[in-house]
Amino acid sequence: MKKVLVVDDEQSIVTLLRYNLEHAGFEVMTAMNGEEGKDMAIQNSPDIIILDLMLPKIDGIEVCKQLRQQKISTPILMLTAKDEEFDKVLGLELGADDYMTKPFSPREVIARVKAILRRTQVHAAPMEPETEEHDSIKLSKLTIYPEQYEAFFDDELLDLTPKEFELLVYLAKNKGRVLTRDQLLSAVWNYDFVGDTRIVDVHISHLREKIEEDSKKPVFIKTIRGLGYKMEEPKGE
């Protein structure tokens, strides 16, 4: 199991990332300041580090620099606040492998972490930029290609908005499982979203309009009254 070190001073972020990373099958350890983070990076040799730029004691830039000076090449995913003008050159000089601006959605973080691990760890079988793995999710007539941001119904390309697509992918990846509005919100929306959970309903409605033959009698996205929604493989008629 891959080990992830999360270094951030905001408790909420740490909790959020821990929860989501663990669910994605990672082993998670955390540090709340730069010094601690650096030490853990050295001692526990994680497979990847998620590092906030602004940190107490030593900031993210310093941590990154110091690790690289010590020839520790653990991949680093940098977190930066939206307004912190983070230029890429600086990032590259530090040796960070990728960066990401807050606020982000958990799905996004997992995707980046996986991407970084994929490209840094696979020395034995490097891939050409051209040949990406086209993993798809199929549910009877519905086919989703998460990587390409495309979904088809009956071989016809669906015109989905980003949010609809994200929602669909998350539902599909958890097919057969009931997901509450809260779960969907915290997986698909940015973590700083404040608003009614009913927004989920609206997007579900839009999605059904586009993927269900009869949106009055949905076969893909079922409503579980009192709980939330569930994606299902439609049973043969």
Added chain:
Amino acid sequence: MKKVLVVDDEQSIVTLLRYNLEHAGFEVMTAMNGEEGKDMAIQNSPDIIILDLMLPKIDGIEVCKQLRQQKISTPILMLTAKDEEFDKVLGLELGADDYMTKPFSPREVIARVKAILRRTQVHAAPMEPETEEHDSIKLSKLTIYPEQYEAFFDDELLDLTPKEFELLVYLAKNKGRVLTRDQLLSAVWNYDFVGDTRIVDVHISHLREKIEEDSKKPVFIKTIRGLGYKMEEPKGE
């Protein structure tokens, strides 16, 4: 798999080159000073060496000289910071196979490395002097010859600027995949570019003007809202 040795004292350059070369399917090893570089060149027998001119301990010129003295003919791609330095290289006739001034774009390096390998390695299956491999990329009416810097639409030569062409090639080589503005920037632009990612939009706009029949309804370069752009083979008419 071809082995590339990168010798440069700037961490950012090493990281950048490692990342891009590995993605292009090369095995990469690195050295941060001249002495180390020379030793690795001798011991690990790489297929090609990317060598910075200015280096601590022994500079690139010396490394080059000493290797050639030892009858090591591994092809060398020299990196120079400025044009004045480059004059020195020329004058000295070190036996470097090609040179390149900083800052460069990742695409450019890969292209040079491949070019050098192509013309130095093919002893077993020699190619006729005149016949360069004309690999082309075809997408319905659009045909691109990356090597020749030419692209045709309907057998008509397109008048593209260098940046437009580079962008087109990169998009085409990754057809079907969504590329973010950041990805496009770091692949096509020089690594020291600092500016708005929206510059990509401008060039996309120009490109569409030239390759799309109706630039309001692009069939080649699709916009993936919230993400970036994607090149596609237009579906059957």
Added chain:
DNA sequence: CAATACTTTTACATTGCTGAAACAAAAAAT
């Protein structure tokens, strides 16, 4: 060293997505 071509910035127009609110409909509870 102009002239020209190209790149980047800027500014503004345009599009279309998101989320809030309101109301309708359905299901459950009373």
Added chain:
DNA sequence: ATTTTTTGTTTCAGCAATGTAAAAGTATTG
């Protein structure tokens, strides 16, 4: 049957993302 709760759906304002023209800044070329 009536009320309450939950879900479905529509509408729309605000806003963020994109398209693009034109100006400004660079590089290239004859």
